[in-house]
Amino acid sequence: MAISAAGIIFSSLNDNTLSRLTNDRTVAAIPFACRYRLVDFALSNLVNANISNISIVANYNYRSLAEHVGSGKDWDLARREGGVNFISPFQTAYISNNSMFSTRLEALINMKEYISEFKEDYIVLVDSDSVMNIDIKDVIRAHEVSGAKITLVTRNAEKTFTSKRPRMMISSVAGKISDITLSSTYTEKNPELSLGIMVMTTAHLRILIEEAQAYNLNSLTGILQRNFKTQNYRTYNYKGYVASVSSFLDYYRHSIELAKNEKARASLLWHKEAPIFTRVHNSSPVIYKSTAKVEGSMIADDCVIEGTVINSVIFRGVHVERGAVVKNSVLFSGTYVGKNAQLNCIVTDKDVFISDGVTLSGNENMPFYVQKRRKV
Amino acid sequence: MYCKKECIAMLLAGGQGSRLYDLTTQTAKPAVTFGGKYKIIDFPLSNCINSGIDTVGVLTQYQPLALNEYIGNGAPWDLDRMRGGLSVLPPYQGNKGSDWYKGTANAIYQNINFIKQYNPDYVLILSGDHIYRMDYRLMLDQHKKTGAACTVATFTVPIEEASRFGICNTNPDNSIYEFEEKPKKPKNNQASMGIYIFNTKILLEYLEADEADEKSSNDFGKNIIPNLLNNGEKLFAYQFSGYWKDVGTISSLWEANMDLIGDDPVLSMSDADFRVFSRNMARPPQYIGPKSKIVSSLVSEGCRINGTVINSVLSGGVIIEEGAVVKDSLIMEDVVIGKNAKVYTSIVDADTVIDKGATVGIEDAGKEDITVIGKGKHIKADKAEGRA
Numbered sequence: 001m002a003i004s005a006a007g008i009i010f011s012s013l014n015d016n017t018l019s020r021l022t023n024d025r026t027v028a029a030i031p032f033a034c035r036y037r038l039v040d041f042a043l044s045n046l047v048n049a050n051i052s053n054i055s056i057v058a059n060y061n062y063r064s065l066a067e068h069v070g071s072g073k074d075w076d077l078a079r080r081e082g083g084v085n086f087i088s089p090f091q092t093a094y095i096s097n098n099s100m101f102s103t104r105l106e107a108l109i110n111m112k113e114y115i116s117e118f119k120e121d122y123i124v125l126v127d128s129d130s131v132m133n134i135d136i137k138d139v140i141r142a143h144e145v146s147g148a149k150i151t152l153v154t155r156n157a158e159k160t161f162t163s164k165r166p167r168m169m170i171s172s173v174a175g176k177i178s179d180i181t182l183s184s185t186y187t188e189k190n191p192e193l194s195l196g197i198m199v200m201t202t203a204h205l206r207i208l209i210e211e212a213q214a215y216n217l218n219s220l221t222g223i224l225q226r227n228f229k230t231q232n233y234r235t236y237n238y239k240g241y242v243a244s245v246s247s248f249l250d251y252y253r254h255s256i257e258l259a260k261n262e263k264a265r266a267s268l269l270w271h272k273e274a275p276i277f278t279r280v281h282n283s284s285p286v287i288y289k290s291t292a293k294v295e296g297s298m299i300a301d302d303c304v305i306e307g308t309v310i311n312s313v314i315f316r317g318v319h320v321e322r323g324a325v326v327k328n329s330v331l332f333s334g335t336y337v338g339k340n341a342q343l344n345c346i347v348t349d350k351d352v353f354i355s356d357g358v359t360l361s362g363n364e365n366m367p368f369y370v371q372k373r374r375k376v
Numbered sequence: 377m378y379c380k381k382e383c384i385a386m387l388l389a390g391g392q393g394s395r396l397y398d399l400t401t402q403t404a405k406p407a408v409t410f411g412g413k414y415k416i417i418d419f420p421l422s423n424c425i426n427s428g429i430d431t432v433g434v435l436t437q438y439q440p441l442a443l444n445e446y447i448g449n450g451a452p453w454d455l456d457r458m459r460g461g462l463s464v465l466p467p468y469q470g471n472k473g474s475d476w477y478k479g480t481a482n483a484i485y486q487n488i489n490f491i492k493q494y495n496p497d498y499v500l501i502l503s504g505d506h507i508y509r510m511d512y513r514l515m516l517d518q519h520k521k522t523g524a525a526c527t528v529a530t531f532t533v534p535i536e537e538a539s540r541f542g543i544c545n546t547n548p549d550n551s552i553y554e555f556e557e558k559p560k561k562p563k564n565n566q567a568s569m570g571i572y573i574f575n576t577k578i579l580l581e582y583l584e585a586d587e588a589d590e591k592s593s594n595d596f597g598k599n600i601i602p603n604l605l606n607n608g609e610k611l612f613a614y615q616f617s618g619y620w621k622d623v624g625t626i627s628s629l630w631e632a633n634m635d636l637i638g639d640d641p642v643l644s645m646s647d648a649d650f651r652v653f654s655r656n657m658a659r660p661p662q663y664i665g666p667k668s669k670i671v672s673s674l675v676s677e678g679c680r681i682n683g684t685v686i687n688s689v690l691s692g693g694v695i696i697e698e699g700a701v702v703k704d705s706l707i708m709e710d711v712v713i714g715k716n717a718k719v720y721t722s723i724v725d726a727d728t729v730i731d732k733g734a735t736v737g738i739e740d741a742g743k744e745d746i747t748v749i750g751k752g753k754h755i756k757a758d759k760a761e762g763r764a
Binding site: 035269 | 436451641647653654656658659660666667670673674685689690709
């Protein structure tokens, strides 16, 4: 039977830990993997599970996100029924308590009236900072079969795992959650990392919202911690590739990993049945000139490559001039790299101009960031 | 609801393109891939939207499946509109019987009611066979200024090729005094591009008369334009200068694609002010492996390359394995070229698989000796494929 579910995407709850990349955009609008923004993965995962009622919770700084999503047409979400909707903080002339959402639960409480109109049986909550290509249908199926009240998608964290913001860390016994803590490193006690995807019935979400209001709770983690001992909360352990982007360094490493690691590319981008959709630009194919030399790199449309590009991720409309060498770098759209310039371990934001002959170098553990529209 | 439009376009996209052989056995010529991610029809459709023309009738006939699916509701060209927009116009059955489109003029004649709905002052007739970027507004401006009944866009061709085209013989003020369809001894090298702007009233009048004439072959170049001239109507040539290429043959299709590459290409697709729009297939970015070499080429989204690509145009989703070499070739969507295979001077149509170690085409063969591999073929390693 067809699954009836609605999706809610949280776009901006950890802007502060991704400082540089979120100077003028929210987390969900961060460009990633040549031609996408983080929100594309959340949206595509939902759309590929035939979910067509999607709400994007946006707090601030979401102009570029709204522009990117537009009517939702590029995700087949420009619908008369459902489609994609932006949810911003609810304020009126009578209630102006400066009520930005600081947590997912606050946002959900704010959306209470809106959620009460949902006709779908299930709700899928999705954070936008965990990037993966996951079969949400399978998660919902597992949720149905297990009879859980809430199912959280997790993966086993590596022992070296660290996160700039505290993450929900979980331990489970045969899939049933036995402990939940907040931690920014791996712990032996709670080795599973929550990937910010949760499934529950719409009815159960309404109960959670009531409970939160009744007991004045303000975080989803808090309410789960309060209830896991008495309720059947379960994990869905995901084995595919995940890029968890909690800091600028995370962002850089995961980007370069895509250029280097075939399994990561295959898991994230090369599913024929589950493509990642994004906003379409009418751009030309990549033009390689006679002096081009490219190795181990991902390159988006509309680029002109005359120089050398190695182990890098190149966004749309980048021009690498003759004699220039770009290594281990991430160049956002519209970056211009002048003749004989040398870049190593650099992240350039949009429309950066690197003049002829300039040398810039960061380190793999400390990549160098060049801000939007900067001329070097 | 229909509202009045100043100018609407009628795009003739029913051509079979029989001189493209294997490339058009299942596909109408306007749906043939060009320049990696485009189809030939993207060019006139993009010209329309870039010229502010938002109502386009696309007349289809031959093998319309791929073409219709590609055009859809016109959304890729921003032609999905409440008022106007893109309409596909296939031949249909009416109460007086049904008819295939007999000729270019008959195709428009059968859709006179479509034109009347918009009550346009001018009708722009286009064909879906050419690669060019043109601002039709400039042509319309000239048409209005001269007060012509019909304006014919012309392009200067080498005089030795002029006998392949319809030739406009003009006075110094660009008014046309004679139109010769494929003349043996051309007096001029101003070739008709098959692009016409008509005053609607004149067009409808001549289409009716042409339909009533049983001897007519119902063709714009052979009948309508000469009839206008014979009756003393004012015809003007609009001289277009820019890139224009008929891609009706294997060698011209190959050549036009080669015009896109090199350090100083004849035709550039990266003009931000005059974009060519196309349907986007949501493919991932291209990946260029550590042992690959790509020079003087155009490579589209979704390609995965681990071999060598020289002087070639690759469409979306092409896979080139290690040690394979592609040179002077056009490779269409989702072709797989196996390890150490060689492809020289070829056009390989979509979904074809070339096994590892196989050789296709003749190295440095030039435009007269291009190998064509049709759609969905499987080329085995034990035999070399020469010219198809």
